[in-house]
Amino acid sequence: MSQDVADRDRVSSSEGRSESAEEQADRQWQELIQEIRVAQTGVQILFGFLLTVVFTPHFQGMGNPDKVIYISTIVLGALATGALIGPVAFHRIVSGRRIKPQAVRWASRLTFIGIVLLLATCTSALLLVLRVATHDALVPWLVAGVLGWYLVCWFGLPLWARARHTSEQ
Secondary structure, eight states: OOHHHHHHTEEEOTTSOEEEHHHHHHHHHHHHHHHHHHHHHHHHHHHHHHHHHTTSHHHHTOOHHHHHHHHHHHHHHHHHHHHHHHHHHHHHHHTTSSOHHHHHHHHHHHHHHHHHHHHHHHHHHHHHHHHHHHOOTTHHHHHHHHHHHHHIIIIIHHHHHHHHHOOOO
């Protein structure tokens, strides 16, 4: 391949890098996998713990509303686990097909969905634990406060930084 063709195939990414589409996809894939490792660990620990609750004597004495919250939390955790493991399966199935840029986009979408489901799982688990532990009228307010904190940390600050420090592309 001539140098002119190689230069033409290079793209400038949002980070100001000059890299080919394949190099950009490889870098983005590695970054995404690192992000998934963090989120996946959290959801797997939480989900594993939640799976054991049903086998405890205390679970049998829980009222219907708490059991509904528990079942909802388990389903949310299962969905989050699926979404966060999905990119690995996606990559394995399409590997070698020369569609890494598309695979990165789909894996990124699955990861975002997994993070939203993890948010719902954490919030629901907190609601369940606080209801069972305290039966206090402040529980919904505490959960709302923690949910607000998650939203600020996970979405608000990144969206603010993106809007403030990047230009329209």
